[in-house]
Amino acid sequence: MPIKDIRKESVLNNKELDNDDISRYSRQLILPEIGVQGQIRLKNSKILIVGAGGLGCPAAIYLSAAGVGILGIVDYDEVEISNLHRQILHAESRVGLPKSQSAFITCHGLNSKVDFVPYHLALDSSNALQIISKYDIVLDATDNVATRYLLNDACVLADKPLVSGSALRFEGQLTVYNHDKGPCYRCLYPKPPPPETVTNCSDGGVLGVVPGIIGCLQALEAIKIAAGISTSFSERMLLFDGIDGLFRNIRLRGRQVNCPICGDNPTITKLIDYEEFCGAKATDKDKDISLLQENQRLSSKEYKRLLVNKTPHILIDVRQPVELDICQLPNPNTINIPVSHLKKEEKMKEVKTSIDQLNSNCDITVPIIVVCRRGNDSQAAVNELKNILSDKDNITIQDIRGGLHAWAKQVDPNFPVY
Ligand SMILES: Nc1ncnc2c1ncn2[C@@H]1O[C@H](COP(=O)(O)OP(=O)(O)OP(=O)(O)O)[C@@H](O)[C@H]1O
Numbered sequence: 001m002p003i004k005d006i007r008k009e010s011v012l013n014n015k016e017l018d019n020d021d022i023s024r025y026s027r028q029l030i031l032p033e034i035g036v037q038g039q040i041r042l043k044n045s046k047i048l049i050v051g052a053g054g055l056g057c058p059a060a061i062y063l064s065a066a067g068v069g070i071l072g073i074v075d076y077d078e079v080e081i082s083n084l085h086r087q088i089l090h091a092e093s094r095v096g097l098p099k100s101q102s103a104f105i106t107c108h109g110l111n112s113k114v115d116f117v118p119y120h121l122a123l124d125s126s127n128a129l130q131i132i133s134k135y136d137i138v139l140d141a142t143d144n145v146a147t148r149y150l151l152n153d154a155c156v157l158a159d160k161p162l163v164s165g166s167a168l169r170f171e172g173q174l175t176v177y178n179h180d181k182g183p184c185y186r187c188l189y190p191k192p193p194p195p196e197t198v199t200n201c202s203d204g205g206v207l208g209v210v211p212g213i214i215g216c217l218q219a220l221e222a223i224k225i226a227a228g229i230s231t232s233f234s235e236r237m238l239l240f241d242g243i244d245g246l247f248r249n250i251r252l253r254g255r256q257v258n259c260p261i262c263g264d265n266p267t268i269t270k271l272i273d274y275e276e277f278c279g280a281k282a283t284d285k286d287k288d289i290s291l292l293q294e295n296q297r298l299s300s301k302e303y304k305r306l307l308v309n310k311t312p313h314i315l316i317d318v319r320q321p322v323e324l325d326i327c328q329l330p331n332p333n334t335i336n337i338p339v340s341h342l343k344k345e346e347k348m349k350e351v352k353t354s355i356d357q358l359n360s361n362c363d364i365t366v367p368i369i370v371v372c373r374r375g376n377d378s379q380a381a382v383n384e385l386k387n388i389l390s391d392k393d394n395i396t397i398q399d400i401r402g403g404l405h406a407w408a409k410q411v412d413p414n415f416p417v418y
């Protein structure tokens with residue numbers, strides 16, 4: 001999709017508030033820290049939110065309500081039903097619609113005076129600078145490491161403050177990069193984390209209100225910067241723990257003179273390939289990995305036949321116990337060992353005992369079938385089990401290709417999908 005130009009001139013030049021502004025914003029206008037001048041600054045501000053998900057939704061609605069001049073909303077994705085518990089600008093009736101468009105509809109309904117620019121596209125190295133350079137402040141409301149580095153570098157190169165948020169499970173973080181002589185993301189994290197250590201909301205879970213809180217704080221910091229109050233979070237980070245109800249505010253290390261992008265002698269002078277740099281995609285969508293040979297995999301239909309024919313086998317479900325409470329394959333003898341536990345000796349003893357027990361009741365060595373949610377962890381688990389059971393070399397260990405998602409698609413349309 002071609003990048004839409006923002007409609008107004010790149011410099012908004014409102015000199016005063018109209019009567020409608022005065023009525024609409026009266027409650028914040030009478031704050032001495034905002035006042036008429038602050039509100040005019042807000043009216044002239046251009047703010048870009050990247051990501052219209054759990055963080056971007058609350059941020060966008062408060063920035064709209066507060067009366068920013070232009071609000072750009074970037075997201076490549078479409079609304080899904082599993083988004084609605086936290087991505088509160090969307091609606092059941094808008095499942096399938098681009099998130100940027102859906103967010104625009106709600107924000108515009110709240111404040112039609114804001115000039116909205118929805119971008120239904122993936123921000124990447126080819127378009128980031130072109131888009132970001134049109135705005136004054138950028139909010140990182142995305143969910144993947146590659147985009148975090150991209151946004152950081154683009155904001156340093158274009159000299160824009162980056163209000164960064166993140167949330168997972170019951171915890172959240174907030175800071176502002178590249179502002180007020182403070183550090184950038186690379187000053188703090190020069191190297192990306194190994195991809196396998198990064199957990200996303202779809203795997204780790206998140207309580208909707210947690211990104212709600214952090215997204216609101218992102219809006220607050222953006223409003224403060226836009227209104228000329230400055231931010232409390234340059235070189236500082238807020239850590240929120242929703243279980244203990246704790247907000248902690250820690251000092252971060254400052255700008256690093258040897259930072260490759262914002263340091264004194266930068267070695268990165270243009271945007272790079274961030275997926276390659278991070279070894280991970282700029283999305284947190286289901287990635288299908290392929291670790292096993294075809295003969296080590298069963299289709300969900302083949303597994304169904306195995307059940308129907310009552311073929312003896314051991315089914316190991318490698319999801320977390322909480323996930324088994326949601327749904328399970330119709331095998332009453334399922335053994336549950338989360339994939340992370342396969343390395344634990346006592347767990348493996350359990351598996352070996354079950355295998356021996358089952359095998360002592362059968363004439364043949366029964367195969368082990370491994371299942372997980374999407375068919376990725378199950379492959380890793382097959383390899384792990386092969387190592388652990390290397391003394392039992394006549395045993396067949398296979399996984400179910402595509403996991404429970406494939407089961408729901410190909411075998412049982414009534415099976416819950418999460
Ligand atoms: N490079 C990018 N360009 C545009 N949008 C992006 C980019 N990276 C991430 N996003 C968007 O940022 C948002 C992050 O929000 P969030 O993690 O709450 O949503 P999600 O990906 O829909 O979550 P889930 O993991 O539940 O599917 C997503 O809507 C995603 O599409």
Ligand SMILES: [Zn+2]
Nearest residue numbers: 184187259262
């Ligand atoms: Zn830096």
